[in-house]
Amino acid sequence: MDKTHDAHAPQPLGALTLAAIGVVFGDIGTSPLYTVKEIFGPGGVPLDHAHLVGAVSAILWSLMLVVTLKYVVLILRADNRGEGGVMALTALAAHAVEGRAGLRAGLLVLGLFGATLFYGDSIITPAISVLGAMEGLEVLAPSLHDWIVPLSLLVLVALFAVQRFGTAVVGRAFGPVIVLWFLVLAVSGLHQVLQQPAILAALDPRQAASFLIDRGPGVLLAVGAIVLALTGAEALYADMGHFGRRPIQLAWSALVLPALALNYLGQGALLMRDPGALENPFFRLFPEPLLLPALVLATLAAIIASQAVISGAYSMTRQAIQLGYLPRMRIHHTSAATSGQIYLPGVNWLLLLGVLAAVLHFGSSSALASAYGIAVTLTMLITTLMTFFVVRHAWRLPAPLAWGATAFFLAVDALLVAGCAVKLFDGGWFPLAMGGALFLLMSTWARGRALMVRSIRADGLALDDFLRHLDTGAVPRASRTAVYAVADPATVPQALLHNLKHNQVLHERNLILTVRFTDTPVVADAQRAEVEPLVPGFWRVTLRFGFMETPDVPAALQCCAAQGLPVPVFETSFFLSRETVVPTDGAGMARWREKLFAWMSRNAGSAASYFRLPDNAVVELGTRVQI
Incomplete structure (x- = not known):
């Protein structure tokens, strides 16, 4: 239970x-x-x-x-x-x-x-x-x-x-x-x-x-x-x-x-x-x-x-x-x-x-x-x-x-x-065969995610350098809060780059959000959110959940108010990157395991649903990642 x-x-x-x-x-x-x-x-x-x-x-x-x-x-x-x-x-x-x-x-x-x-x-x-x-x-x-x-x-x-x-x-x-x-x-x-x-x-x-x-x-x-x-x-x-x-x-x-x-x-x-x-x-x-x-x-x-x-x-x-051992599923x-x-x-x-x-x-x-x-x-x-x-x-x-x-x-x-x-x-072979198959799936997912984050980091732009050279005054500002979810908080979210390139707009407040799951069952509200100011209009936010908790991101963002960053839920848009994994030859995993990971990634549940984001405030943008 x-x-x-x-x-x-x-x-x-x-x-x-x-x-x-x-x-x-x-x-x-x-x-x-x-x-x-x-x-x-x-x-x-x-x-x-x-x-x-x-x-x-x-x-x-x-x-x-x-x-x-x-x-x-x-x-x-x-x-x-x-x-x-x-x-x-x-x-x-x-x-x-x-x-x-x-x-x-x-x-x-x-x-x-x-x-x-x-x-x-x-x-x-x-x-x-x-x-x-x-x-x-x-x-x-x-x-x-x-x-x-x-x-x-x-x-x-x-x-x-x-x-x-x-x-x-x-x-x-x-x-x-x-x-x-x-x-x-x-x-x-x-x-x-x-x-x-x-x-x-x-x-x-x-x-x-x-x-x-x-x-x-x-x-x-x-x-x-x-x-x-x-x-x-x-x-x-x-x-x-x-x-x-x-x-x-x-x-x-x-x-x-x-x-x-x-x-x-x-x-x-x-x-x-x-x-x-x-x-x-x-x-x-x-x-x-x-x-x-x-x-x-x-x-x-x-x-x-x-x-x-x-x-x-x-x-x-x-x-x-x-x-981090299985893809998101519908809960x-x-x-x-x-x-x-x-x-x-x-x-x-x-x-x-x-x-x-x-x-x-x-x-x-x-x-x-x-x-x-x-x-x-x-x-x-x-x-x-x-x-x-x-x-x-x-x-x-x-x-x-x-x-x-x-x-x-x-x-x-x-x-x-x-x-x-x-x-x-x-x-006796029955549970062992089942355990072996599940172990293969879970280890492949964990290794594939690590390779994907490494690839994003290698191909992405360093966030601090990007913000230092960004001429924020020359870009029109939308009067809302934008939350950009990213696996690696040190790189620029692909959704942010797409927003600048195609819409040529920034929001008044931009949160670079990373969700971390800890090896403890529950995280106290006082440790839920970590807020780091970057440049005017930009913050790096880390939310932490225990492995037995339901990750409710909008609710957790309310903990940022205690650190001087109120996040009005009804004035916030959530930008997500939907990665398409492209298997390649290299030293990552065997090619068949990379294909298995790509299949698991394609069939993973919706991040918006998993993190309980409001349906009418989510924008998903696709990106291709080679592993």
Whole structure:
């Protein structure tokens, strides 16, 4: 979900905790639908008393070590002015090693790859969650098996179709529904545990250790299934900015962890009594009269889990655009009161195509499970690496402590990645291929923009020299304010040259405007605008926005008044240059990447719309740029 920046009034801890339960924990909360089934499925762990205790113990202690210790206790403290997630953490880590250019560049590349993996998660989570819920139909009536995929497709199409209306109304229902879901998880699990209390031996961590050691070379296959219980852990950190650290920690400790633990224990207890329940151990927890309500609730939980990553994909895309890794896209604001509630049509329909392709290609939650883990575990590994640089270089913790904690969590992450890597050819390639393609697009855009700015600077006129030699008295003046947007504030905007050449006119007041996006989530109004007088009638203005903010240029220009430059919006014209990129032979990028960048540039969204400029006050002028 997305950050609300314009509603800073503190909310009660209880309300925030309820909201956090609805948004943050949907993904990890639907893992019981398929995790145990995958561990003991065909070719998996033998289904007997010792292995049931060991496997459930491994799940519980994975939740304790990875989610509780790593994320809830440690990583939630690594916030970027309240924001979390791999891109916010990347900016924080890069800032911590500011003086080491090579290391900083490497961290940015690593963080960018971590961000691309999130999109793989945004496709697989809706597919596996909805399929896992719909597979309850087969338990309800075996004859309904053929309806699982069609109904899953129908639910997913409906889910993506309603995105354009915003999630404000649905969002208010998320918390109570997911609270009910976790209570049902807890009660259904506890019922089975009371009938087979021998499963409580799984609370002993030695059972988990013995289970993993006894697997020998087969431990990776077991770990690749156990990791399914951890999918969604990254959301605890990614969504921290929406709710704060304490509500997430409270929700996890008081409700989510106990409910998950009881349900996994309950599934283990059920399989001890009835090995035949392996067909679908989650839905077999419920007596037949409760199967239909359980199926409905599981479907709602799956939709909510899907909604969280879909909204997260919108938010991630906006961050990537503002940090310079993606071209501008059309962004719809679905709430007048909440700036963070956004909808990106292009991202929405691309995600839907990916989700439908995943459902049709894999066909079941078991098949999708092979593709699920590797993107999640690689993101966890990247998060651990990034956190080290924050802990060591920003927090200045002692080297032995920083290295020791990082080595421990890296070892755990490496085991999880290895466990998922053995399924590379069974579906693990899917999120990696998607991440690789997105990484290519994002790195090409960032490199292309840098080359374009360099070309403009090389071919353009130096602004200071131009203004020094400009005979302003000989040029007629229009009685308005002109704002010339430019990527490089040291060169003369092409739109200004066109205005002089074709219209032979200057405005009374001319602002050379550059918009910068910072590596912090939000910029305070006091730091929003920087005004530099040049010559009479000319000012250089720099506006700064955080990577989580909506760049509203007309509103931000009002901050210039505090520095002696009032900008009357209704008497202002905005001149924009629309660059046409011309690929050329040279040392910039490979020719095919230059053509790819040119195509992305042609299809980028309107700058006027993105910066919320008034339609009737914008003049766009074209210019050709060779790279």
